[in-house]
Amino acid sequence: MAVTAFSLVRIHNLFAAVMMLGIYSLLAAVLYVVMDAVDVAFTEAAVGAGISTVLMLGTLALTTRMDKEAKPLVPVPLAIVTATGALLIYATLDMPHYGDPGAPIHHHVGPYYIEKSASEVGPPNIVTSVLASYRGYDTLGEVTVVFTAAVGVMALIGRSRRRKKPDPKSENHGRKEQQA
């Protein structure tokens, strides 16, 4: 995964970058499976590898395929990133270890769901019961986000009804009229 990510940083062919992003996303999904998050893997596969890639391709087709010339590492962002990373690494030192059953998260809210969801909600898939019932409001928010994005895309680049004789100005309304 690291290799993929690194290649993403360096690569300049946007098309290849999109491909690599797809692979990156697939790898993440595999990781999710390994770490028992099947539902997440499912979604990541559908979204990250599928929809995102198709969208990116669409955008590429609309814009350009090549990045500009190679750039050396830029110092300021590099510094910011290093600082942030260092802070996180510093934080990890106090973290419960990976898979540690004693970690706090396995003792508070989580186990409650595992124990009670079957009797309180029903579905054997705990994720579903948490998603749809305990935290159903989050999911409502999530749907709203999707809705927002779709309406947003409509508002941004949706075409208005075409006329018989295409008028270039009506297509890219606004922008070019302003220029003209």
Next chain:
Amino acid sequence: MFSAATLAILISMFLVLVRALKGPTVYDRILAVNCFGTLTVLLISVYGFLTDRPEFLDIALVYALISFINIIAVSKFVRFKDLAQPLRDDDPGDI
């Protein structure tokens, strides 16, 4: 046996990844990505059996599907530089 299969798949995934990284042509990459998708499908199903959770097959199925569509999109993109067919003049519009 499943473990051995997992290992084999992982190795081949790595090899494919190398190809995807190195290129050199677009087609190499597409093929690599395609292969990678297939291998992921395999990996997930094998892993499902490894851990006795046959539900994982669902995910594998979705992967296969998405991978298929993806490849079609990518190929079309490479071949035609876009994804779909011309619109007619009486396009009803999106909004």
Next chain:
Amino acid sequence: MSTQLPALQVVLPLLMAPIALIIRNPRFVWMLTLIVTWTTLAISLSLLMQVLDSGTITYRIGGWAAPWGIEYVLDKVGAFVLVIVSAIGSLVMTYARRSVEQEIPAERIYLFYTMFLLCLTGLLGITITGDVFNLFVFLEISSLSSYVMISLGRDRRALTAAYRYLIMGTIGATFYIIGVGLMYMMTGTLNMADLATLMPAIADTRVIQAALAFLTVGICLKLALFPLHLWLPNAYTYAPSMVTAFLAATATKVAVYILIRIIFTVFGGVNVFEILGLQNILMTLAIFAMFAASTIAIYQDNAKRMFAYSSIAQVGYIILGLSFASETGMAAGIIHLFNHAIMKCTIFLGLGCVALRMGGVSIRDMYGLGTRMPWTMAAIVVGGLSLIGIPMTVGFVSKWYLVRAALEADMWPVAVLIVLSSLLAIIYVWRIVEAAYLKPAPENAEPVSEVPLSMLLPLWVMALASIYFGLDATNTLTIALDAADILLNGGLQ
């Protein structure tokens, strides 16, 4: 029904957004949105009454008890912010129709209003929720819709402004999510009240310190605290007028509210200010913001951009108030939250009127407008005076409390800096005044008439509000002081 009000507050605009999408007719959608915004205002007012009467309200969504399900918690601060957001929303909406008709292509107007409803939903949802992750979801709803609204501005730079805002905003949100993750890792819960009880025991772990750092940086990106403000000026400058008015008055305010929630509620049991020297950092940044942004504002030719920078400076005031961590300081921050919302809304609505008639809002466009659009310019001047902190305007009240807080904390240099920076405001406000009243209109100028009543009315409601609440600040201040008291001493009760 009154027990359902907290849910209705958020759900009503949410429910109406898809309906607006189906209706499509701009006029009807506008009317629908108008009704919705006024209803939310009514709801928020009655919620405020309830909270003032009977203390904090909690509402369990889905009927699940607090740490397992998502809970709405509404205390005085929250109720106050709700009123601010919904009041601004309803006034801006009343104002919007003509301005939107002019600035946004006809076939996209209904999408625009849908976005507005969603943005309102998001902001209200952030304010009322008692769950850190739910907050993120609503934060994204409001952010995504505001990106779209900004990008619908007419200038092509609106697009890049929106894009930069998107990138910065998403980084901010992701930082926030990392912070939440770190907190969750150590506590196993996402509920604010629950977090607050668990926090003191683990406050000195490095994870929590890192979490605090990430949360603060993430939120500061959203609220455009000084070095992280780069997205704001362009976004406010090129967004459609009513969007600028709405966002300037609400979005950063709600972000400040998140910061208050995190620092004083979630970390309420811990003296966060001492752990990381956060107090000094925030105070220094706030003071820098006040000076740097005001100074930049002086040199702007575009009035919207000028006041966008002034917003950054004003956010500095709010943060400065909070960073005193005293009751007065807190109250100063909260009251300035309210006051700044009013005055900025006045100013940007006024600029929207100017844009409607003149097509632009550069200083040059305002030459001689004092006599040609007397009502509009007078309202802008009222807002500007308030920005300076002239008595009888809301700005004075905030300044009074800020200075008091600084003096109470024995930081008289800070008090001096506060008054000095407000002197900078005189300069840029007066550039507008001089342009409007002392410069003659260009000779070939077409005749300009005053804007229609539907725009003047909300404008003047805001302008009068900024005078009224400057003269009679007892009520607002009582709420602010109570709220500060709760935040400092009680956490979520």
Next chain:
Amino acid sequence: METFYGLFNYWIVIVLMMMGFYMVIAQHNLIKKIIGLNVFQVSVFVFYISMSKIKGGTAPILTDGIEIYSNPLPHVLILTAIVVGVATTALGLALTVRIKDAFDTIEDDEIAILEKEDQERERGTIS
């Protein structure tokens, strides 16, 4: 050594995160910024999922005979977060398309130059 194995997972994730973050702030290409954003977010997701894993646990789907399940809550959160992520990506891409239309480039630095020209033109026409 135990620390190393216990935290190795997080470290990798952090490295990935930072690569994504670097891409976002250092790249000039708008699409690559969005790709970076994706990388950044996906890494954060992996981070969440890592913390939900419990040794010997399995996917949180109730089956007879299995006692230990991984914590389902982060899964739920991440499901939501993924959706939010893709929504952001879609919007970002749509904006990129519009920017390409308006500026005819998707390089940040070139856009900055064009914007500056815009600004000067604005001043020029009025003064």
Next chain:
Amino acid sequence: MSPETTIQAALLTPVIGAVLISLCGRWTNLRETVTLVTAVILFSLVISLYPLVLEGGRPSLVVGEMLPNLSIAFTVEPLGMLFACIASFLWIVNSLYSIGYMRGNNEKNQTRFYVCFAIALASSVAIAFAGNMMTLFIFYEALTISTYPLVTHAGTEKAKRGGRVYLGILLSTSIGLLFLAIVWTWMIAGTLDFTPGGILEGKASNTIIGILLALYMFGIGKAALMPFHRWLPAAMVAPTPVSALLHAVAVVKAGVFTVVKVIIYIFGVDFLSVTIDPDWLLYISGFTILAASIIALRSDNLKRRLAYSTISQLSYVIMAAAILAPLSVLGAALHIAVHAFGKITLFFAAGSIYTASHKTEVSQLDGIGRRMPWTMGAFAIGALSMIGVPPTAGFISKWYILHGAFDSGQMLAVGIIIVSSLLNASYFLPIVHAAFFKKEIESPNHDDHGEAPFTVVIALTVTATITILLFFFPGIFIDLARQLI
């Protein structure tokens, strides 16, 4: 009418007047009638409170709480009564004068002028009646803002610059220093009410009291203590009635009024004299008196000369208050009134000269006294009052200030007063002399002119007469001012 209603009415009358004036903007005669009527009503309202205050009554009115425990309140006490009387009376005269002046010079935007004037008056009355420092500060700023359009009335580049200086200095001193001082006072004392004997006694260390005093003295920019005096000459670009408003009726009077008020009611005279004995204030005001007089001596522009004369006269008041002797405080209060009448006469005269002959420089005034006897006669009276020569009112106030200075042994103050009187004489008397005894310079640019318009002459005659009358009947003000000590 109960005293409370009267206060209310007095505060509202000019506001209502302003609204009416703006509504009548199109009909000039009606507009000016409204102005005059409002002014007369205001004056009668104010004067109706006079007997009550003289008997020791302190009618007060609380409008509402602005901040918790801090209300907008009005209390009429002698000093405020004095200021309100002067301001409201001079408004009548000034309105009469403006009608002639504005019409005579065909000024633009006359409606705006009258509206702003009325608002400025409303603020002045509110300042005069303010019951606490907060209320005073609010209307102090309102006065600044409402006079800004008057200062920049001409709308020219020069007017704009003048307006900038005016507003810049007044706002920055008031927000930067005065505001701080008020907040601080509130924190220390817990109240801002004007209380005889002060509110700060025993609440803070001497150092803090000293700093506070400095903040107040420099913060009250309207009192034009050097180095914050630049706004006054800068504001000279305004039409003459505005200068009269600034110098005599409202603005600078509000400044020195606030100074005296702060010293008497916030610090308390006795308290100040036992704690810190603010000698530095004496030095600065003394310096201002002398420096401003010297600058006045060197300016050729008549209005500029008058402006610097004002600066120096204002510092008389501050110095008198800073002497901290009872009699000198009395003198300070009196000097506010006396200077108002004297200076307005001088400005009226200057404006009258400008209206009739368009002359602005001192050197052009040779022989003008024969053409405009009324105007120059009034000018002479005003000048004498400034110098402090009997039988003009200026003598009385100077007498009390000197008396106070002697009592407290402040020989420096005595010296300053004497020197500055000489300086006053040397920059005013030559004008009078030239006007009456020098021969007019023939110049083709100035055609024959006679006296200024009728209303103008009336106005300046009235004020000149009062300046003399006050010498003979000073009781009206002294009785009031005596209550202060």
Next chain:
Amino acid sequence: MLNRASILRVVSKLLIPPIMVFALYVQFHGDFGPGGGFQAGVIFAAAFILYALIFGVDNARKVAPAWLTRTLLASGLLLYTGVGVVAMMLGGDFLDYSMLATDQKSAQHLGITLIELGVGTTVSGAMITIFLIFDGRLRAEKDD
């Protein structure tokens, strides 16, 4: 050119119905295995995207005109919120499914099914909309 893609066309025609069925399976099987409304919505949209890829945006628009996708988009969200509001009207809190039926478990089941359906509808609507707009844009560009 399209002639050469006949294999694709045939395969797609064969594949699209099963994909849709699979989407339904994922939708309703979410209670028991991985999957749920969101994933189902995406898969459904994927079927559609496949159609659009092979047969062109024009034809796709015929199948799913703008008003249809728009309605899909809106109705899902409405359904979800509607469930919450109905629960509220029945006297419970917002989104409190236990109000929907007498028995706790079946009420929860009903609630979850309904909102998952809402999620699925909106997500598929959204994905189709976004895809069609992006690709429609593409053609519009080329025509200019």
